[in-house]
Amino acid sequence: METEQAEQDLYLIDRIKEGDTNSFRQLIEKYKDVSLSLACSVLKDKQIAEDVLQDSFVKVFQKLHTFKGNAAFSTWLYRIVVNTSYNALKKENKHIILSENSAEIEQLDYSTFDNIKEKDQKKYIQLALHNLKPDEALVLRLFYLCEMKITEIQEITTFKISKIKVLLHRGRQNLNVELQKILGKEIRNLL
């Protein structure tokens, strides 16, 4: 499956190099949501993350001729996204805190939770991740959402393997704590 995807990516990349911009559109469609999730892990603001992601994809387009195919395209792309996000974060020189999400959660009626609906589940997990530290949220998403191996996460983030393991461990714990804070006993319905 992974090989098939990698081959498909390489095919698209070859076509882009030949001047077919429509193939680049296909690549964007394929990776944009996961990439945005990674950028949001770092930047904590969807609008800023989208802007950063636009810049990242432009960089990818400009540097695509340097992509040799030694690593998976996704690893290469996520590395650019993560680097650009951290650079943007440094420029902002602060962790952007979204007040909108916090306001949204306060309006929820906990008494109606017999079954937490799919849409709500997404909201809670996104909010819990939003409250985590950027490094923890990023590593958790890379490991569980992108299903990356620790060595691949190291390649993307340039963190040491020991640090990644610690971040994963703390991230799991803190995510649980955040979900408990948000949902209390209803956390069982989330799972």
Add this chain to the structure above:
Amino acid sequence: MTEDELKQLMQKSIIKTSDDFTDNLMQKIDTQAQAEKEKVVVLPSFNKRLLILSIIMIISSRIAYLILKKSAIIDISVSKTPLFLGFVLAFLFALNYLLKMKQLVVRE
């Protein structure tokens, strides 16, 4: 929370881009590509560049020859042949560069 449960939860943490994200991005890329194409480097014609190069080479070789011949500070005797060969090589190298540039312009 088990690993599988966590994995299932994390799959739901995906954040969707806005509807016009791809269109805006493609427009941005097209605009940049267009701007790159319009960046025309104004260079003199190949023949003019070749003439300028030849003049520079002749003058600089003459100056170097005179300096090495008459200088009281640099007391080394350099025979004409290696000096001449050196300048010919430099000239060929510069000529090769000019030809490459010409090929690039033709391709574009």
